[in-house]
Amino acid sequence: MQRGPTDLGPAGGITVNKVVLGVSSAVILAFSLWAILSPSGAQSTLSGVVTWISTNVGWFYVLTVTVVIGFVLWVALSKQGTVRLGPDHSRPQYSLFTWVAMLFAAGVGIDMLFFSVTGPVTQYYAPPTLDAESGEAARDAVVWTIFHYGVAGWSMYSLLGMAMGYFAYRWGMPLSIRAVLYPLFGKRVRGATGHVIDIVTLVGTVFGVATSMGIGVVLLNIGLEHLLGLPAGLAVQIALVAVAVVMTIAACTSGVDKGIRLISELNIWIAAAMLLYIIVTGRTAFLLSAIVENIGRFVTTLPGRTMETMAYESGGSEWMAGWTLFFWAFWLAWGPFVGLFLARISRGRTLREFVLAAITAPVLCDLLIVSVFGNSAMSEVLGGNDAFGKLAMKSPEEGWYALLEMFPGASFLIGLATLSGLLFYLTSANSGAMVMSNFSSTIRDPGEDGPKWLRIYWAVLTAVLTVAMLIAGGVTTMEYATLIFALPVTVIAYLVMFSFTKVLRMEAAEREGWARLRAAGLRRGGAGRSWRQRMASIRAYPGRDQVAQFSDSVVGPALEAVAEEFRASGTAAAVERAEEPLTGVDEYVLTVPMGEERDFLYKVASVQAPVPQIGSKASRGETRYWRLEVFSQTGSAGYDLMGMTDQQIIEDVLDSYEAHLAFLHLSTEHDGLSSIAPVGLETGQESIAGEPAPPRIG
Template identity: 30%
Template sequence: MKKASKVFYITFALVILTVAFGVIAPQAFEKITGNIRSFIDTGFGWYYLMLMALILVFTFIIIISPYGKIRLGKDSDRPEFSTISWISMLFSAGMGIGLVFYGASEPLSHFAVQPATAEPGTDAAFKESLQRTYYHWGIHVWAMYGIVALALAFFQFRKGEPALISSTLKPIFGKKMEGPLGTLVDVLAVFATVFGVATSLGFGAAQINGGLAYLFGVPQSSTVQFLIIAVVTVLFISSAWSGLNKGIKYLSNTNMVLAVILLILVLVLGPTLLILNMFTETFGNYAQNLISLSFQSAPLDAENRQWLNDWTIFYWAWWISWAPFVSMFIARVSKGRTIREFLIGVVLTPTIFGALWFAAFGTTAIDLQKNGTDLAGFPPEQTLFAMFNEMPLGFAMSIVAILLVSTFFITSADSATFVLGMQSTKGSLHPSNQIKILWGIAQSAVAAILLAVGGLAAVQNTIIAAALPFSLVMILMIVSLFKALNTEMKTNRTRK
């Protein structure tokens, strides 16, 4: 195939083998991936917590350091996209579907079903539910995306290296990154990306199906979800075909408009004063307790430890599995920005917007639960629609939510297809449509097949397994980045 690298053929084969195993022996597949997940949760939970915390520290060091003045590109380069379009694209690629899927259901679960430390249904659980949700979706996640994206953008635009994960490790390993070792690194990145995105596509299909079932009585089944994935696949491949400056850019802007409309409606039609007060206090608590949250591993509390495995450790692994795709996409659209501008935009803007989102949706859902509406009795994919059913303009908001999940679905898959194409064509900034189409079909097929044979649990277990080796690559990327930035600063001082 024209321009396809070894990474394409090796990873494509690994994906096919993994999915074939899941189809032929679904119970064995789920058992093996479940055992791997249990091993990682038990033996490496502390490692994930330390890694995410240290990445956050490194990110702030770079923001306040002289490195922040360095431009991602030539000194004369300026941003390709407006700030609003840039933020919309990184936000849509980063966690769009998840915000809608978990917006009401995660805080509600932490409040009514399984709080971390508080008693279910109490005011303490109410506050803790929002604080924990901010933690899972907030500054740690975006710092991780930001630092990986920074390494990619710096080497890609400042140093003229190919847009590959392996290229960022050349300051450490040199020419070895152009051989089998570099291929291994890029294969890990692509494999993690495929299964990380497949999880989100599975969530998206399940929630669209859940909304249609709640509103119109459409059956909830793998057949319906397969049809949803098939329709959306056609749409996002069409978008990918049109290129970065058209399809992804316009869809990302549409996502943000729909998300802001939905957020405003919930703020206005929900318990507005309670939402604003809860956001103010719980976001303050989150900021105040950031250090203790970051390192909490519950070594002597088996119940809380299980909660951390089910929620926090899963999230950290999921975000790490997304890092190659999201970070590479963020890097691709960030040429011309200074490092300081880049990191502040990537880390703070989505964190604040996400916290406001969860405060609005979570507070509304919990308030309804406290007042007698059993939203916790609904499956997660229907919680949002059941909440809207209790509010004015509920049907209209449900339709907007389905549209929003659909457009987020398209943009996430579209962006991932673009990045997978880059990674498997030796870092080409304009991968061929043939490669993008093949990856688009592949990631949708992974989501559809694994949903049909084993549900999301099997996919979630797989990404936790895939994230562990890539986390080691992330550590090397950070070391390599600091080494390259030091060299850059010395070179600049010599020129002056």
């Protein structure tokens, strides 16, 4: 794993992956030209392919989403749920409230507004399994849309987000899907294998974003017709696509990315204001009662709906293709896009809090939006407004605005809704271009993004694809294309789960190695300290100069003594001294190569910590003190070496080395051949990597 950053390259900076860029562009351009030059032929062909997929492969989509949900829950609830997206000592960058708000902003698109009305109405008039326009169909109508916008999509986002974040922040690899699959393919992810992975991911992402943009321009077109009198039609829709391109170019050239984030947060407040307005001015009692019932029905029926394939229903495959399979494909296509953003904002979070927050907080927000709009529409239909219901089914965008016109102050509400939809639309277009730029580049630093010119290029190409699908049949064609091009992404989802399982076994083996040593009576943090040493260390709050002197006079010589004894016993070992510019205190790193296995690393570095605000130190105004902490490849061990003797430090090094050997033994006992854990030893070898037992120093 420690060789991953080197194998994945580049040594520094950002380079454009010409193979991924060229092949992905060719696929998208070829599809766009086909759709523009032969719109009826494209729609007919796509319809035939979708029919075949829904009839023969629909079960695979359903099974994949079910497995993904089970996998992310297993990760969150297992012992490895405490592993962090970053070193062990890392902590979250954002507060819980800000982080959850950003999760919601990342995964919600304008398509939710589109389907929040037409979804429930359609499931009432044409339910998949129940009698049309029955009481049972009414109770189930909104729940189907909540289900389609619920746990499934956020589980896919969680899978790819936590996997990319783990490899980027814990092991220093690029923030990409190919880095996630490094444990499976090793160096091959840098070549043709990695290119194929990135091409599949990128093409699926482009189609997912283009579909959302296409739905957005259709919806916004109707809103602008109500507000400004602009005619509804292809010309205005193409103009709106052009606006998204111009906004992306402006964001790239004027440095307004922070402004885009502020717009995303503003959009959350606008959406909340719309919901509150509708609840207060609409049928308040009915809406609140329906929300409660929707939540209960969603929770109790979730397992059955998740595995539903409509195998025994006449026309079940057609319904699945138009609804569940489309949404599952949509989330698969958006998974890398949203997953990358979630990874970017989640450094320092544990896997458990990452998954549980992602599949609860945003899902509750989605549930509220769908339930308020959906039940408002159902209230009209159940009250006898059949004309509205038919309109919402036939023309979802007109049905959504027709619903808003029924509330007091309709012009204000429509204006607010159109502004919200516009912000959803623009932020998705801009963020999508950024992610596409990253996927078509090789970036060593996970905090950096692809070239700005490449973002503009992808914004233009996505716009071309959006226009092509609008010409070829509008929303229906977009749904078909998304379902088809998301199919290869399902294979990547399985590879990601397989790869992530391997590294979690490695994490478990490392922890088990230390557990076995602790059970044998060994202790980390300086076994053998006298009680006077312990009391002195508890009461001491040293400054930087004291720590620097102790590091040079005690820690450095102790590590050199260990390295010298290793070398005398025939094992390569080295101690490096490196300047730490942030603290001004030199770091010492002891490294023992372990052949094909993970090298042993024992690093001692200075860190600042707050002085407990009690006692004499607080009264003198001292707020920070310095520690010398031990670091492994996965972060700080959490204890301080200050005040220990050289002999005690040496014993701690040997404790750590024995724990590392135990980890390597466990990783080969429980894992098969892979890039991070080879099969093991041949007869006659002395230890896990041919290394001798720890040297005796004293």
